[in-house]
Amino acid sequence: MRVSRLVTKSLRDDPPEAESASHRLMLKAGLIYQVAAGVYSALPLAWRSLRKIENIIREEMDAAGGQELLMPALQPMELWEQSGRRSAFGENLFSLQDRRGREMALAPTHEEVVTSIVRANVQSYRDLPVILYQIQTKFRDEPRPRAGLIRVREFAMKDAYSFNADDDSLDDSYQAMAQAYRNIYRRCGLPVLMAEADSGAIGGKDSHEFLLITPTGEDTVIHCASCQYAANAEKAEAVYRELSPEPEQPLEEISTPGLKTIAGLADFLDIPAEKTLKAVFYMADGAPVFVTIRGDLEVNEVKLKNALHANDLRMASDAEVAEAGLVAGSASAIGLEGITSVGDLSISSGNNFVVGANRPDFHLRGANYPRDFNVDIQTDITLIQPGHLCPNCRTPLDAVRGIEVGHIFKLGTGYAESFGATYLDSEGQQQTITMGCYGIGVGRLLAAAIEQNHDDDGIVFPAPIAPYQVHLVGLNLTDESVAGEAERLYQRLELEGVDVLYDDRPDRTAGVKLNDADLLGLPIRLVVSPRNLRNGAVEMKERKDSEAVMVPLDEVATKVQESLSASVL
RNA sequence: CGGGGCGUGGCCCAGCGGUAGGGCGCCUGGUUUGGGACCAGGAGGUCGGCAGUUCGAGUCUGCCCGCCCCGACCA
Structure with a gap:
């Protein structure tokens, strides 16, 4: 290609709106052109890179036994009602009406359609396993598109779906896809970390993310340098140092004038933060939730949301806290009634805690769970941070930032049940198919590659994906x-x-x-x-x-x- | 959706009541040529939209639209 014939020109000035390196460089080098918020044209140079990435993905998917197909982006809303995901996706689902007023969706992912296809074509255990994949445009009305191609509303995704007779077979497909993913990133010249992940809106059991490590990544990955345990901070499991138990003391009210924070309280009483319990208030699907966690820990909202099976979770406003009759800065679950109460596992990891007295300027010392208060749900809702201990080998953990460039899930039988995708086993018994799904954002992978590979002068393309x-x-x-x-x-x-x-x-x-x-x-x-x-x-x-x-x-x-x-x- | 910011030739910006400007880029001619050259001439703009205030609005007011950044989502 001759530069004199290239339609695009590089920009002399940095585009002021682009904060992230990949966004800035892609605009400056003439790789992309914005059409709307989170909607971009891939200009000829970028398109060559994207095709190279797609071809690597295709080769590895085919090698892993995948069959490529193409499903429509435009789909009847009934499919989304049937799977129950219309409400699960909510506002993120692009929807429209056709000329007859029939509701349609622009698909954010393709479980519904692919499961229908398999239902119609697979009847016997002899037909399984099947892996289907496509590279196709996805639509998601993201609340906040950002950083060029990192988070957009229309994007090309390679999505693959495995259909298996049982969990062992699913595990085989899952491992095969994980290996194909490793091959893809290696062949693109991009080192990634495979980390345990939360399964999010897609739903399911096991799940892993592939993250490209870069300081500007939006995800935090918890990593153990000793045993190589890696997990998204949303998912990482908490372990606690054994605190030597003390004889239980009686509850005693103490005056703590003006103290509303754990730091202030610990300082005033000259005790470590881990000898206190913190109360945090949330609204889950419109109802208040009272959360108790050890004072030195932070709440992991993803874990909390999962524990509550909530669609929407956010911090309660001051007004909502007051309305629920709670005393911000001096609250505890002692005597709490009529509000859902969640306790972190950490409340069992020590005793004789200092907690709020549920009236301003007073706290209680000697609080013990479950002697003095109860919770409706007790589970791990701790946000893991660097320095916490590895759940496998107890080594202190590191944290790194990464961009999620791939995600694989074991879905189980949920979608197959919604759509009646079954097969007859060797005994002639009807069984439900079990599924996995596997995604790579192609444009995001390109942007992440640039985010990770650039210097002050510009992009430093890995050779396999350079235009x-x-x-x-x-x-x-x-x-x-x-x-x-x-x-x-x-x-x-x-x-x-x-x-x-x-x-x-x-x-x-x-x-x-x-x-x-x-x-x-x-x-x-x-x-x-x-x-x-x-x-x-x-x-x-x-x-x-x-x-x-x-x-x-x-x-x-x-x-x-x-x-x-x-x-x- | 909450908070912050911005909409003026293709790109980056100035102008903040009185006849729309600069730099880059583009066109023509000439001189240049190893890290974003120079001279001369030229083309290109309903100042995001609508309403209002005013003798007069890019500039002031209101409403709307769009875009960016920070937080709740995800490939």
Whole structure:
């Protein structure tokens, strides 16, 4: 491709609206163009990268036994009523009416349709297992699209679905998909962490996320350097140091004037925060919830939401707290009635806690669970943080930030039950099919790759997903001998099957061209110029390196091939 | 949805009651050419929309729309 023919131009100024590196660089290099909030065109350069990613995904899905198909984005709303996910997705589901006033949805994912297909086509255990996949556009009316292609409302997703006779078979498919995913990221040149995850709105049992580690990621991953345990912070399991139990003391009210925070209370009483219990108030689907957790810990809202089976969970407002008759800053579950009460496991991990007295400026000491108060649900709702202990090996945990670039789930039989997807086993008994689903956001993967691979000058593309492999820069092309050599080299490389972007613009200065090359970040840069040609050479530089080397003209094609084959992981 | 910010040629911005400007980019001619060159000439804008205040509105007021950023969601 010749730069002179490329429709897109790089931008000279940083787009002011783009905070994240990938967003800024993709706009600046002319990879994407915004159409609406969270809706982008993929311009020719980005589209080449996206196709390369898609092809890697296809090859690995096919190798893992997947069959590609294409399902519609436009679907009747009845399907979503039938699965119960119309309300589960809520406002995130794009919906519209056709000319007859019939309600339709733009699909955010395809369990409903794929399950219907399998119901119609699979009757026997001999037909299983089946893995179906597609690379197709998804629509999700996200509350807040952000950061370019990281979170958008319309996006290409590879979604795969496994259909299995039993849990062992599901486990096989799940492992095969997990391995295919590892292969995909490795082949894209992107190291990822596979972490235990919450299954969210999709529902199901086991679930893992694949995260590209970068400081600007939106997810926190808890990681154990010792045993390699990794989990999304939303999911990570809590373990507690054994506190030596003390003899239980009686409840005693103490004056704590003006104290409303754990830090203030612990300081005033000269006790560690873990000797206190904290009360936190939430609204779950419109009803107040009273949460008790040890004073040194934070509430994990995802765990809490799951424990309550709530669709919507948020912190209660001051007004709602007051209306429920609670004393913010001095509340405890002692004597609490008429409100759902949830206790973290940590309330059993110590005793003689200091808790609120349910009247301002007073607390109680010597509180013990369950002697002094009760909870409706006791479960793990702790938000794991660095320094907490690994559930496997008790090593202190680290936290890193990552971008979720893939997610796999064991769904179980829920969808098959909704749609009546059954088969006859070898005994002639009717059984329900069990399912898994497996997703990769293609555009997000590209954005995450850039988020992770860039420097001050621009993108540093991993070779397998770069739009082109070689950026051939011709300097001083008004000199006919230079233009001739550059042209010959361009055609030679193309003939050898190398993807070359040839900057053939005769009227651009060296600075502009070299800056553009750094910005776009193709793996190899070749510079043809009068200065280099005088030595019968071309300058070759890998984008990730700081040093360039001079290569004799007749060896350039060979050196390029060598360099490219070395960069394939 | 709550909080903050912004809408002026393709891009980045200035102008804050009195005849729409600059830089980049674009077109023509010339000079340049290894890290975003120079000279001369030129094209290009219903100042997000609607209503109002005013002799006069890009500028003031109200309503609406759109976009970005921070929080609840996810590939």
